Amino acid sequence: MGDPGGLDIVIAGGGTAGWMAAAALARFLEDGSRITLVESEAIGTVGVGEATIPQIHNFLAALGIAQAEFLAATNATFKLGIEFGGWRAPDHSYIHAFGATGRGSGLIPFRQLWLRGRAEGFADDFGAYSPNGVAALAGRMAPPSPQPTSIPDLVTAFHLDASLFAAFLRNYAEARGVRREEGRIVNVEQHGPSGSVTALQLEGERRVAGDLFIDCTGFRSLLLGETCGVPFEDWSHWLPNDRAIAVPCASSAAFRPYTQSLARKAGWQWRIPLQHRTGNGHVYCSGAIGDDEAADILLANLDGAALGEPRPLRFKAGRRAQAWSGNVVALGLAAGFMEPLESTSIHLVQSGIARLLELLPREAEFAAARATFNRVTALEWTQIRDFLILHYKANGRVGEPYWDQLRAMPIPDSLASKIALFEEAGAIVRDEGELFTEEGWGQVMIGQGLEPRSWSPLADTIPSGELRDYLATLVHAYRRKAAAMPSHREHVASLLGLSSMKEPA
Ligand SMILES: Cc1cc2nc3c(=O)[nH]c(=O)nc-3n(C[C@H](O)[C@H](O)[C@H](O)COP(=O)(O)OP(=O)(O)OC[C@H]3O[C@@H](n4cnc5c(N)ncnc54)[C@H](O)[C@@H]3O)c2cc1C
Structure with missing residues (x-):
């Protein structure tokens, strides 16, 4: 049973999902709930996830974040849709x-x-x-x-720098009372008969107890998957891509107000233009192409000089069969993964947070909220x-x-x-x-x-x-x-209060 003055809510993980949850909970829970976020700099975050869909505006508006402030803090640009190049035929393209x-x-x-x-x-x-x-x-x-x-007016979303976004939300959340604990979670304590999670044990013999735990530990799914044992529903027979290689490059002169998704031999490549660089990645199927060839394809198709070494990522398409088990709710990669073809993962974090806030009872008795959360989440993911x-x-x-x-x-x-x-x-x-x-x-x-x-x-x-x-x-x-509209570059410059933005040489 939680304190009458609210719940002790513990967020495990400080990537995009963890800090989005922390910021929103800090903004909306005014019942005395205490929010603690645990993250480990040594483990780090997935560091990708830079294209959004228009619903991101609702999240920012709900948190009272002004567009210009957001653009400046996250080096964001506007996104009007996604170009699918080469999906219908090698030389064909259309925009969603x-x-x-x-x-x-x-x-x-x-x-x-x-x-x-x-x-x-x-x-x-x-x-x-x-x-x-x-x-x-x-x-x-x-x-x-x-x-x-x-x-009709243009309908927009953003391209954003994932690390800057998490840092921006961290400032926002900490300013509203979220307590951050740095350190690796080494054990998860459970109450024997119920299986409810009672506390996270951190290296250095620290312990963070709570009533409700939000698992934002990324692909590892430390609480929901590993501790609660919620099985993973494998969707890789429909979505067989299981690897990506990502590398930023220098901005191109094009400064496109849209994401590109370009079909390749055994997958597809994204290009996400930001103010200061372009994010690139090649999502592919390891059963159909080798890692070296995938990296070569990516590096041969950058529209600016590579900035840093390509970074490999591995994943499997699918989701945890229940997003909420006992007193553990998973958000982000801990809940599952669908490739970023339509930029839906950050949105799924956002809608999971909104659903949680809508359903969360005052005390730590969650059975009905949990059942509804799981039913609606399952439907949303399968659609x-x-x-x-x-x-x-x-x-x-x-x-x-x-x-x-x-x-x-x-x-x-x-x-x-x-x-x-x-x-x-x-x-x-x-x-x-x-x-x-x-x-x-x-x-x-x-x-x-x-x-x-x-x-x-x-x-x-x-x-x-x-x-x-x-x-x-x-x-x-x-x-x-x-x-009659300004160029994308002119528009971003004007929102940043700049007379112009430098074009790449
Ligand atoms: C290749 C690729 C491209 C993507 N592109 C997009 C996109 O364009 N648009 C989009 O919406 N989404 C995209 N996504 C998804 C997006 O990146 C994620 O949904 C988003 O970043 C949220 O990640 P996360 O916070 O769940 O996990 P992570 O960023 O992995 O964060 C996990 C956190 O848990 C912490 N942690 C883990 N284990 C421990 C432990 N034992 N102790 C303490 N802390 C721990 C880590 O330190 C970290 O803080 C993409 C994903 C991939 C793989």
Whole structure:
């Protein structure tokens, strides 16, 4: 039973997950709960994880962090979406851009109008109807308009420096009373009959006791996995990539306001532009390619000089069968891992924290909260998993063994039925609580080259000439609006209070 003045909450691990949890709990728990975070500088953090999705704004706003302060503290840049290069064919690329694509009419989703326009031969590329995608490729960025306009504002996320982000959150959390204990956890004490965790033993014979433990110890999953024995659900038969090699490089002149995900022989490469460098990594399948070749591919495809030695990382796709067991809740890599193809891991930390805060009772009796947390978390992870598998299942790289195998693999029924629905007549239904919208699914399905056999009859209710004019008007309006925006570099400079930002030589 916790102290009537709140709970003793112990966060194990001080990577992105640990410090996000510490900052949010310190900001929102005003019931006298005491928060302690234990981390070990000798072990360190995973140090990657630099691309986010738009929901990051909710996290920063909830913590009262201003955008300009955040940008300066984390060397962040804006992200309008992800370019998938070479997934459909070696020389093809599309953008999964945030925000809407086009504008539907009444009950008719825009995607249906576009499918008909394409069949009649007058539609542009689907991406030409995305305000975000058009601005991204033009290297533009603009804040929301002060007045409502007929063209939607850009929907943004950030690229950020992972180490600076954790340091920034640490300052925030410590300023709000979070106590930090430096040192390696050498043992986890449990209460015999219940199995509840009672304390962490640290090197140097220190002990940190608590009512609730948040496991943010990374891939090791020291509390939830190792101590509580919660099994790992292995998803590597759907997502077989199990290694990455990461290296930063000097910034390129492009200063792209989007992440790049470029398909390679047996995996894909990310490029994440920050203010001071570009983050790069090659995610690959060790069964299909050797480590040396993977490193060579990465180093041959940097768009600036490498800064430091490439760093190898190993992982397995999947998740712990329950994210909350007894009095241990896992966040971040301790809860599971899905490759960063759609930049979802930091978001999963954020949504886990929000769910925990929403459900956390006043006293250390968690049974109902735990059951609900586990049910909703499982659903959230499997929905994202399906979206990631779609990228591989629908690849178009015929004749390459790794990609051929992925195209042929059996997929979860939940994804198979989504694909079947889309192939019938372009319909997409977002499941309850699902992170990715119909817009996101549509961009990836169309971008990867899935072909519906037909379109909704609703789209036939507009006369052909009108539809042609409407599609053309949208394309021109989005291009015009993007052309009038400042460049991404100018926009970041202005938020930082600089007259300009130096371009790389
Ligand atoms: C290759 C790769 C690319 C990624 N890219 C993205 C991306 O673009 N976007 C995104 O959202 N996510 C991405 N992620 C995921 C993202 O990096 C993580 O979700 C995020 O960094 C959170 O990590 P963490 O805090 O859970 O773990 P870690 O950073 O590993 O932190 C673990 C912490 O636990 C501590 N610890 C462990 N054991 C002990 C012990 N015995 N005693 C004391 N302390 C201990 C460590 O010291 C450390 O502080 C990526 C991950 C990988 C592997």
